[in-house]
Amino acid sequence: MSDVGALGDPALEDALTGLARRRTVLVASDLDGALAEFTRDPADTVPAPGAMLALRGLARLPGTSVAVVSGRDAATLAELTGVRPGDPVALVGSHGAESSVAGVTAQRLDDGQRALLDELTTTVAELIERHRGARLERKRAAVAVHTRGLSDDAEQAALEEAVGLGEGRDDVRVLRGKSVVELSVSHADKGSALLALARVVGAESVFYSGDDVTDEDAFRVLPAADGHVTVKVGDGGTAAEHRVPSVGALVVVVRRLLALRSDLAPGAR
Structure with missing residues (x-):
């Protein structure tokens, strides 16, 4: 696993470059601790400056789907991220039990x-x-x-x-x-949700970032050998291939992916 402070890691740069060249990709991330700093009151969470702007920029590129994946319920996730109906960024809430993407079935409680x-x-x-x-x-x-x-x-x-x-x-x-x-009371997990979402949008490769234990479900099913890119935010053991030290560093990575994808994606120019 490689470590990067801001974006000084050749291995991560190579991984992002390879992903940017793919015909179809899914770019997804956890919210709390990844795209947003932790707050004492979870209701006060705000995405880091530039985070949603970079994600929306990616979502407007050819062959690029984007999602925020969280343990938050979908309604709260929409409120915190500012994602509204018609937004190019998809939402996957409740660890995969809810999705704004047609064809990715939400699990209904009995x-x-x-x-x-x-x-x-x-x-x-x-x-x-x-x-x-x-x-x-x-x-x-x-x-x-x-x-x-x-x-x-x-x-x-x-x-x-x-x-x-x-x-x-x-x-x-x-x-x-x-x-x-x-x-x-649901057994949904982020890994299964991401694989289902990737199938629906037809993504060849997936970028996923997260900071917490529940993100490991996603890291484990997205091996680098299959062309996926996984990034752990912060300390702790992980199955992710790469690591960044902070939310701010992850935003730098997402912006870098936007720049690379804008130049290298098939049909981008």
């Missing part, structure tokens, strides 16, 4: 799953009362406990209790991230 989600939400609300400063986020198919801003001990206690609510249950998927635990 009555049992909806009842289970209500039950989990009530239980998590009680947990939040016991751990002051922790925050609850209700999603379409999950409920999350956010602990950013808590002391280390308080954060660990809240997250461990949240994990315990779903651990050992076949009907609940526990997703651990940075200062968050999500209890999902």
